[in-house]
Amino acid sequence: MADPMRIRATLEGGKVIVKVLMAHEMETGYRKDANGNLIPAHYIQEVNATCNGKTVLSAQWGPSVSKNPFLAFRFSGANKGDKVVISWKDNKGESRTDEAVIA
Amino acid sequence: MNVSRRIFLKASGGVGAALLLAGWPRGVLADEAWNAKAFAGKSLDDVVKALGGAAAQPSADIALTAPDIAENGAVVPVEIESKLPNTRSISILVEKNPNALSADFSIPAGTDPYISTRVKMAETSNLYALVQTDGGFFYAKKEVKVTLGGCGG
Structure with a gap:
């Protein structure tokens, strides 16, 4: 199981600013290990963010997103105390869902 | 056959x-x-076609912020903000990576057409911000010099 995401959601000027740090190798499949063998690709392919049951961002990623991905975005229509739920799924079918309360 | x-x-x-x-x-x-096809695309044109468009036009209404010189190609911060009306998706492409498309974000109504993230760059290359609106595909580009590649072995 991957480590939890670090999510910060703050309400500023009527908009929710969300910053996420995910823990993932984001292995490209092009690198080789010490013995010269290719390391298989392992990367997040899908990211979804919802708030109050409504999707506020969805994304598809390739292996060229940096290791331990950082993501920031903004949306409107939510209040302090609401929850932002973020989930990702990688190319091996592993997934992780975390949430944060809007402050 | x-x-x-x-x-x-x-x-x-x-x-x-x-x-x-x-x-x-x-x-x-x-x-x-x-979208495996889009992520296998080698160029801006490939990706636009895989996303269902014909061709992308340059636009001054897309703000693409990235460093002029990236010391470490494994972590290149990219910030994109679109001022085009009805922006539906924002994609990040790196021209000289093995596959051009890095990330594709769908922007639902109520979410700002703004994205900030970090990508890997194999070498010095053009970075593209591709934006899909109701009116088609538009892009902004910026060259980022990479002193240490992010995809090597």
């Missing part, structure tokens, strides 16, 4: 079929949501 095979190739797109034959992990193909 085997007719049904032709039809299959046409329906799935050459790239998808090639990946299937090469033993692409099953989970990827089963999951139709992930």
Whole structure:
């Protein structure tokens, strides 16, 4: 199981600013290990963010997103105390869902 | 020639079929949501076509912020903000990476057409911010010099 995401959601000027740090190798499949063998690709392919049951961002990623991905975005229509739920799924079918309360 | 095979190739797109034959992990193909064809594209044109467009036009209404020189190609911060009306998606492309498309974000109504993230760059290259609106595809580009590549072994 991957480590939890670090999510910060703050309400500023009527908009929710969300910053996420995910823990993932984001292995490209092009690198080789010490013995010269290719390391298989392992990367997040899908990211979804919802708030109050409504999707506020969805994304598809390739292996060229940096290791331990950082993501920031903004949306409107939510209040302090609401929850932002973020989930990702990688190319091996592993997934992780975390949430944060809007402050 | 085997007719049904032709039809299959046409329906799935050459790239998808090639990946299937090469033993692409099953989970990827089963999951139709992930656009394997777009992520296999080698150029801006390839990706625009895979996303269902014809061609992308340059636009001054897309703000693409990235460093002029990235010391470490493994972590290049990219910030994109679109001022085009009805922006539906924002994509990040790196021209000289093995596959151009890095990330594709769908922007629902109520979410700002703004994204900040970090990508890997194999070498000095153009970075593209591709924006899809109701009126088609638009892009902004910026060259980022990379002193240490992010994809090497």
